[in-house]
Amino acid sequence: MGRLTGLLEAELKATNEAIVARMDSPVVLIPQLAAHIVAAGGKRMRPLLTLATAKLCGYQGTRQVKLAACVEFIHTATLLHDDVVDESMLRRGFASANAVFGNKASVLVGDFLFSRAFELMVEDGSLEVLRILSSASATIAEGEVLQLTTQNDISTTEDKYFDVIRGKTAALFAAAAEVGGVIAGVGAEECAALQGFGMDLGMAFQLVDDALDYAADQTQLGKTVGDDFREGKLTYPVILALAEANEQERAFWVRTIEQSEHTEEDLATALKLIQKYDVTARTIARADQFIDSAVNILARFPQSDVRSALADVARYTTARRH
Known part of the structure; x- marks a missing residue:
């Protein structure tokens, strides 16, 4: 990740400046709250x-800066809404905006x-850019609603x-x-090809996120371990564990996930079942398949430092711990 940010240092600095400038508002609470989540960091x-991808394709102008800021705003808006829906108290290791x-x-x-x-988007002036990003915004909302169902x-x-994560996460990467x-x-x-690269990367990113909810150290993860379990989300690790479950284990998942009946020991039990069926490693292995596809897509573009750094970022996705 550091190599790519180094290659894009000037553009990333300009993007961060654009983000700060566009968060401004005479309504004081708006920049305060927006800064709370944006300043919390994240990997951008x-x-x-x-x-x-603009640099990969030889672009020499400055339009990518505003569009990168636009992408970050879409992402940040969805985080704010997600934390409210999920009643999350932590975001990137800090109190979530809704908690504060x-x-x-x-x-x-x-x-x-x-x-x-x-x-x-409108300032950029490209109808094609507007089509791509507005369509992604709608798809993200559809993915979140599908997850509710x-x-x-x-x-x-x-x-x-996979329909859920394709919508709620991978669509914006794409x-x-x-x-x-x-x-x-x-x-x-x-x-x-770039759209496909982003889609594969986003799918892998969410699979790893879902695996970490059952496997990570909370201080590294930046959110409460087991949030997905407590919220009754049917993520890939649970789907795999359910497919292997015996009658007693299935009854446990029905009680905790379907009926939302929890005791203090249930998360520990869920983690044991996840470990029993090696679900975390299998989830990461599925993410690796998406990463292999993403890296293969990059091979269509001329060799460059940016292409190599993008491939490194893709491979980092399944090695990360937060």
Whole structure:
């Protein structure tokens, strides 16, 4: 990750400046709350994709800066809304915005950031960029709603799970990567390849996130371990464990996931079942398949430092611990 940020140091600095400038508002609570989540850090992976793919395709201008900021605003808006929906108290190791400022303010500032994102799209002036990013915004919302419909439903299939993460996570990775090629003016095949790279990377990223919820150290993870379990989310690790479960184990998942009945010992039991069936390693192995596909797509582009650094970022995705 550090190698890519080093190659894009000037562009990333300009993007961060654009983010700070566009968070500003005479309504004091807006920049306060927005700064709380933006300043908490994060890897800036999605805006980095826009900056990197623009450079990968030989773009020499400055449009990528505003569009990278736009991508980060879309992402941040969804985080604000997600934490309210999930009633999360931690985000990147700090108190979540809704824990500090309340649900109402978090939802409304999320709306503000979505609006700022669309302002940036319009300023760019490309209908194709507007189409890609607005479509991604709608797809993210669809993915989140689809996840609501699968919550507490142990009959959720692997295919339905992949539909959820394709929408709620991978769609923005795909759009962020594709717009870099669009502004560089490369052909439709190259843009489609960048979109596919981002999609595969996003799928792997979410699979690893779901694995870490049952395997990570909480201080490293930046959120409470077991949140997905307590919220009744049917993530890939649970789907795999359910497929192997005996009658007693299935009854446990029905009680805890479907019926939302929890005791203090249940998370420990869930972690033992996850370990019993080697679910974390199998989830990471599935993520590795997406990463292999993403790296293969990059091979279509001319060799460069940026291409090599992007491949390193992809491989890092399944090695990360937070």
